[in-house]
Amino acid sequence: MLSWPHLVLSLLLLVLMIAPSLEGGRSSCELNGSCSFDETQEGHEATDSNIWAVLVAGSKGYYNYRHQADVCHAYQILKRGGLKDENIVVFMYDDIAYDESNPKPGVIINHPEGHDVYAGVPKDYTGDSVTATNLYAVLLGDKESVKGRGSGKVVDSKPNDRIFIYYSDHGGPGTLGMPNMPNIYAKDFIEVLEKKHASGTYKEMVIYVESCESGSIFEGLLNENMNIYVTTASNAEESSWGTYCPGMKPPPPPEYDTCLGDLYSVSWMEDSDKQETKEESLEQQYKKVKVRTYNDNSSEGSHVMEYGAKEISVQSISLYQGLRGGSSNTSNIFTNQDQLHPPTIPMGVVNQRDADLVYFQRKYEKMTEGSQEKEDMQKLINDIKNHRSHLDTSIDAIGSHLFGSVNGHVILTSLPTQGKPIVDDWGCLKSMVRIYETHCGALTEYGMKHMRAFANICNKKVSEEAMKVAAVDTCSKHNVGQWSPSKRGYSA
Template sequence: MARLCFPLLVVQLLLLIAGVAGGPWQEFLRPQSDVDNDVIGTRWAVLIAGSKGFENYRHQADVCHAYQILKKGGLKDENIVVFMYDDIANNSANPRPGVIINHPNGSDVYAGVPKDYTGEDVNVKNFLAVLLGDKSALTGGTGKVINSSQDDHIFVYYTDHGGPGVLGMPTLSESLYANDLVETLVKKHLAGTYKSLVFYLEACESGSIFEGLLPANISVYATTASNANESSWATYCPGGREGEAPPPEFMTCLGDLYSVSWMEDSDVHNLRNESFELQYDNVKNRTLSWSHVMQYGDLGLNAQTLDIFMGSSDPANHSATVGSTDNSLGQLSSAVHQRDADLLYFWHKYRRSSDGMSEEARKELLEVMAHRSRVDKGIERIGGILFGTEAGPQFLTAVRPTGWPLVDDWDCLKSMVRAFEEQCGLLGQYGMKHTRAFANMCNAGVGPIAMPNLASKACAASTPSAF
């Protein structure tokens, strides 16, 4: 009995010597907690796929894969908010009903994914309300929000089509503009409801969402699939190289290059030992042949390890569950322009259609191509009216210097787009690439009052709808 009590007696004497209240021995004997590992409070995550339609399979596949990583890492469903239209897994075009894969040899990533906001509930208002933790601003969905505190870490992953200064949503009549997103992040920072936030963004011209806008002093670190003036890329597409093409029954791309790169990197590494900076370098090197992966905001946060935001699990087991078992993660040799992936799908759908369905598939393909042509010609004509047929295209595509935001007056940009769409039809996923043209008009002093007349002249032949 004396031998069992002796250690306790020694500890009591040391505590008395050091002073029980605040002494060094008290800190030494305190059980280790999340405070010591810089994981305080709760890990939160928001995952959003901003598209719909089987031609955009890859976006929801990306989100489902991201969910599996976080779930394996120990995050609870109550702390993961998922936005996805949810029209892929049980789509009649899906060759594996009820299943979604994100790699040619991958297993199902759809199983168990929470359906927090689906269908029309995937919208700008709900997304921003979830980020702010504002339940009163929600419409539909489960009502789940990021109810975080000052000690929490938040991970946000957004994958979709985009354009200069804008991100898509499934409802093509609305878009998320860069200034509204950044203003929401600033507002959340001012509310003191997080310790640090990491934002991964997959979209064309995704760098323009943060370029010249995201402050470096609000504890937000962001990486993007591309810089402010280039496309991002789809991968694991039909016609790809051996080992990179989807199973032959698939007619659509399974993932996005930037997205699968960071997720497959997460699958095969111990997230306790890998920093955001290291993952950024790995992803940048893997996508270097296609786009320039960028980082913005508080770059000091990239020294933190991934597990602080994503949790951590046995990488070997994780890899076997959702991704490739190849740990080398070399560069992918085949990819498709993000804005051309839908054309690829509709082409393969037409090519493989039976006699009874070929005419319908052909019509779909032609409608998509016609919409592209109408949008391009409408913008080209407006540029010609304003600046002349030779100078117009050059002016409308001009890129501002690095570090400058896309536009000085965001309200002007939004009004210009609305006025154009009222006369010419929705820009759609493809047409978002032209937001730079509208921004340049605003920067040159062309106000939205002039746009209805300009668009009417440019698009007088018809008023098409978006596809």
């Protein structure tokens, strides 16, 4: 017969043997989604897990300063969270830090009182290598396709790894901008995600997207069983917003003539900056960002949306952005957290598609009266406005040509059934865009808002020949000049 000490020891050993089999041997933090990256690594099913990140600024030009500033800020958050550069892939044109308009050469800020967020950012894919094709290859871990392009770094993830993707730029229904044409199309992007899922090379993925109509990239397209959780700056029908702009509250330093950030983006990043523990979940961040981005006024704010595997949202943000304090040699982005804009107070904002005019107008106002440079700037502003007017009127005219003056505008602007993608035939969508740009000029970042019109033309089964006739009839007498796609590239 066993003595009491031996009996207690035997029972203890039995418990230790049985415990790992309970709930697959997962720790309590994994079961409730609150694990930090380090805690997850301690679990037996994730001993080799890593966090990978892909950061994409889809624009170029100093007037688009905010997008690259957003991405640089995101990098600093991940770096401070302990992610290694080898696991962070950055796409940015890299033309603003040393632009002649930058009052602080070599420095980029994302907040009026912010630190430099440019220092240390990896130059993985810059200039001409910032393309949709390279982005797709990077996400799929296709080293061969990016050989000789940029750093060649790819997401070489394994089954237990988590992936964080953040994109910031202009967009339109079903599309995201890129500084080198063609743009990203929703169907193509979703197919890349599907291939990544089929390869079994990640555990879970989180995607944050800043752009106008960003919800349209995922609505009706992203399968909920792919272990991908997404939040977007706007729904499928509305603009997103630039902020920290000249003449608005809060403004950038007076020497800056451009917007420093985007409302959705600074909302999630400034929230992440404040996190020093693993406690906040993706869902909690989503709710905070949703309130701040709505901006207390739906006419100057947007509806942050979520898509995909929403059950992932209970997990800690640290599983995708790292654990604050994970890197001791990376300082906080802000010297004083009290400098952050209170989330309950409306922010001064500008429609993403008008932020360039804010910059050019600000430059114009500072120029010497009667000078040649001021005259040239006025001409540039007029050219931009005239081309925008041409885009708007020519799209309406094509609609009238195809569907009649009574029904044309209504058909072009009609919305799909909620939960459905904007178009049935994505190949048709690209063809219609190319036909339009060939005869009427480049859509530009502003004209991306008209992607819904081309989608509806396809949904009405209009032939390419009929579209060509309508475009020629509408635009044959218009001189596209600098707006020719031969100079700017085709967006499809």
